[in-house]
Amino acid sequence: MAEAPLFDTLTIVGPGLIGSSILRRARQTGTLARHLIAADCSPDVLKRVAELDIADEVTTSLTEAAAKSDAVILCIPTGAIRPVATEILPFMKPGSILSDVASVRSTLGPDISALLPNGVSYVPAHPMAGTEYSGPDAGFATLFEDRWTLLVPPEGTAPEAVSLMEQFWQQCGARTRQITDQYHDQVCAMVSHLPHLLAFTICDTADRLSADLRGDVLEYAASGFRDFTRIAASDPTMWRDIFLTNKDVLLTTFERFEKEAHLMVEAIRNGDSEAITERIQRGRRIRQSLLDNRQA
Amino acid sequence: MAEAPLFDTLTIVGPGLIGSSILRRARQTGTLARHLIAADCSPDVLKRVAELDIADEVTTSLTEAAAKSDAVILCIPTGAIRPVATEILPFMKPGSILSDVASVRSTLGPDISALLPNGVSYVPAHPMAGTEYSGPDAGFATLFEDRWTLLVPPEGTAPEAVSLMEQFWQQCGARTRQITDQYHDQVCAMVSHLPHLLAFTICDTADRLSADLRGDVLEYAASGFRDFTRIAASDPTMWRDIFLTNKDVLLTTFERFEKEAHLMVEAIRNGDSEAITERIQRGRRIRQSLLDNRQA
Structure with missing residues (x-):
């Protein structure tokens, strides 16, 4: 019997270079999540994701997607993380994980921690991988292979949640390490x-x-x-x-x-x-x- | 019958990345010169050139090499060009060409022009090609292919000499253009x-x-x-x-x-x-x- 995937339902908000690479990897391995949702405010982006067939479901409703997910990863510009987290966190299930892939931490850790509903963990991780291209077409399943992903969970984050995201990125092919925001x-x-x-x-x-x-x-x-x-x-x-x-x-x-x-x-x-x-x-x-x- | 090479005897002073690439190209095509001399102040460099078998003759005597050459190309650091040109120009034959591959022109044009014996032309050219490596082992025959070589002859240089060096670089695979020093x-x-x-x-x-x-x-x-x-x-x-x-x-x-x-x-x-x-x-x-x- 194959091992169960790490998550049942995973939502990628912002299926661009990073987001669509995660989706492709998840599709390829089958070990990251059973059900893949791509959420974006742009119907054009979602149309392209559907054409590429790299998600099981696409939606412009971030809150609906968040409500049924065990993990939500925000793959959006750093400046959009606070507002989007503020919008979706109240809908997230106890036991679920919010993550992002922001390239800068600054005060994101404490800021988002302050918004967490009971039982929801915040485990951001910065995959140090990329190309100069962007959008759903730019991604590829091997983008993270042998590259570092730096996990930056705020102090006091549930260790099981951190360990789950660590496994997640390792299954994406990345080498992982946990360091402080600063x-x-x-x-x-x-x-x-x-x-x-x-x-x-x-x-x-x-x-x-x-x-x-x-x-x-x-x-x-x-x-x-x-x-x-x-x-x-x-x-x-x-x-x-x-x-x-x-x-x-x-x-x-x-x-x-x-x-x-x-x-x-x-x-x-x-x-x-x-x-x-x-x-x-x-x-x-x-x-x-x-x-x-x-x-x- | 094969066409005669552009030069009878060609001396490369400084068979490093650029110089040894010219030698390799000359060996490969046979159209650049009949007899190839590599001159350098370092016996170790010359030993390596001999081992690589990319010249017909190696010598530490720049003046002797210059005296029997139809063209001498200085492939040495910019700062060494004036002293070396001063040393060898009095020995060069009428009708011969002195060249260099310096990446900066500054006042080299007028400075060297002032030293030219009768009948010797100065046709420097800057091949815009290179790698981060140096020394005789770093060169390769295709280094100049499809790269620009900028010819910067001083005003008043004999057009036949300029045309000869232009053909030389084109036979090295380069695209050529003539521009001013400044x-x-x-x-x-x-x-x-x-x-x-x-x-x-x-x-x-x-x-x-x-x-x-x-x-x-x-x-x-x-x-x-x-x-x-x-x-x-x-x-x-x-x-x-x-x-x-x-x-x-x-x-x-x-x-x-x-x-x-x-x-x-x-x-x-x-x-x-x-x-x-x-x-x-x-x-x-x-x-x-x-x-x-x-x-x-």
Whole structure:
């Protein structure tokens, strides 16, 4: 006899890149949930999900879906999590789990905890996986394989609920780890948010060049610039929300970066050959460590 | 009967990534030169070139190699071009061509022109190709294929010499274009030098983090950061020279970038949602144009 799935009914709110990848994975393995609901405010998105046949049910009624689910995962922009959680939590069953996949935690943990009805657990998890594409067509069942998913349950969350979500993500193929909200946001500011801020900005700078120079930048983009454009291709709403939600940590991280950039610029201005080389070499150490970790 | 090669004797000074790729291409096609000399001040490098069997002759005597060559291409760090050209030019034959592959032009054109013996032409060309690796083992015969090589001969250079080098690079597989030194340096500052400065700096910033945070940045590097480390892996001496040689243009380009970065940071600080989104979207336009040009 096959093992019972982790959940009976699972609702994915927002079947975009992440949400539709979970649905595909759930369909493929059969071990995540017996019944899959895709909920979204956009009928067009739901129509596409139905065409792709990656859910058993689609609905625009988030509260109805929440009422019959054992787990609800919000795969929506960070800024939408509080309002949507506020709307659906009163309808959720005792023993059920609310989760989200937000890339920034900030005060989401305590904020959502304060709204939890009796017996409902909040176990958010950030899968560190993605591509520059979005929407239900962008997902794929192996998106999370061998990638980290960081679980960030608020203090005092029921251990069984945490363990269930941990199994959930491991069955999605992910490596899991549990860390605090604050540490999560610090790591992500450096690993992801600052690189995106810089990439958006360098592309923005190029876009503002005179037409001929802009054209030639595009023509010769292969020399480093192109890598930045790939990062900068990500979804604007999602990134606006990330920047706003992780504002304090991101601005502190940017200041550290800017301080180092100024030291490099000063070394260049002063023709300080040794300082430039030393700074370049420090940067290369990180690359070497990545290679040693076999991650590059 | 096969066509005669473009040059009888060709010397590559500095058989590293670029130089050894030219040698490999020349060996493969047979159309670039009849006799290939690899010259370098390092006996170890030459030993490796001999083992790889990508030259007919290796020598540490640059002047002897120059004296018997129809073309000499300096594939050495930008900072070494002036001294090496000064050393070998008096030995070069009338009708021969001196070239280099420097990534920055600055005043190299007029500087080297002033040193040219009668009948010797200077036709530098910048192949916009490379990897983060260096040394004779890093090269490959197809490195230049479908990549741009920008020819930057000084004003007044003999048209036959320019045309010969153009054919040379086209036979290396490159697309060629002739532009001025000044414009070359402006384009490259934006396309390549600024991205490298930012990538070195973000890696440097990460390297200076506390040990646990640094470790986790490495662990979760896949979320954008990793792309920067790839760019930052490039050769330190080469990049130090590029930064120093293109100092003025690079610093101006950095200032433009910094101005835009500050506007983005201010928008984030003020929670100006609309301004953030608009800046992200401008950056994405560049990506879209690249996709339209089929270069991304």
